[in-house]
Amino acid sequence: MAVRKMTAAALGAVLIIICSWLTVPFAVPFTMQTFAVFCVLILLGGKLGTASIGLFVLMGLVGLPVFSGFRGGVGVLLGPTGGYIIGFIFAGLLYMMLEPAAEKSKWIRAAVLAGGLALCYAVGTLWFLVVARRGGTDYGLGKVLAICVLPYILPDLAKLWLAMFVGGRLKGKIKLP
Helix, strand or coil: HHHHHHHHHHHHHHHHHHHHHHHCCCEEEEECCCHHHHHHHHHHHHHHHHHHHHHHHHHHHHHCCEHHHHHHHHHHCCCCCCHHHHHHHHHHHHHHHHHHHHHHCHHHHHHHHHHHHHHHHHHHHHHHHHHHHHHHCCCCHHHHHHCHHHHHHHHHHHHHHHHHHHHHHHHCCCCCC
């Protein structure tokens, strides 16, 4: 990978890290990392964007405090919310596969990103169910969706639209590899 591409991927990971530390207080607090994941995919494209997401996850895996709450380590990824973090990689892979279509219009791009968000929710929810059951809590799917997905849908869609706006404005102005 060329130095410019590696630098762009690293800067994308830094954006995700910074946004994972930004917590917005609300009835259910949420971070801005989803916004950053969307922005990175829009700005860097599927391949480099997914590399940025993978680098973010890898840094957290080795223990760097890159996740929300300045946490890091294998325990976070193996914990109840680790599946949502891993889900970002799947969202990136989906964007990479559908990028040619996503580049045709902002509406298709929004739909692809929304599909990535749904994929992230699916991976995270399944992982949450596994971890909860392993821990002795027998939540049903409806309960997990009510806890882990429903409160986040509107904020995540708002972050998707914000990323579409910011990414759309910056994409033509920033020279990227």
